[in-house]
Amino acid sequence: MIYLVAVSSLSAIGIFLAGWSSRNKYALLGAMRSVAQLVSYEVPQVLSTVPVVLWAGSLSLVTIFNKQLEYGWFLFSPPAWSRSSSC
Numbered sequence: 001m002i003y004l005v006a007v008s009s010l011s012a013i014g015i016f017l018a019g020w021s022s023r024n025k026y027a028l029l030g031a032m033r034s035v036a037q038l039v040s041y042e043v044p045q046v047l048s049t050v051p052v053v054l055w056a057g058s059l060s061l062v063t064i065f066n067k068q069l070e071y072g073w074f075l076f077s078p079p080a081w082s083r084s085s086s087c
Helices: 002-008 010-021 025-056 061-071
Strands: none
Touching: 002 010, 002 025, 010 025, 025 061
């Protein structure tokens, strides 16, 4: 999961470097604006993966997939329904 998040954020570096390499201050400002927009969309995307990781108890995509096979999609089964209490 961490690898997927890291790879998905590499586009921001490419956009920033493209604006910086043009040696034009307006292109650099435009690239910085684009990077800010990308980051503002990536933050909620990463935060939306946090409940899935917590419900599965692992960052491994295989474990997440197996938990969803066992309990159904996490969208349709909140964690209180899918786990038995150990008290």
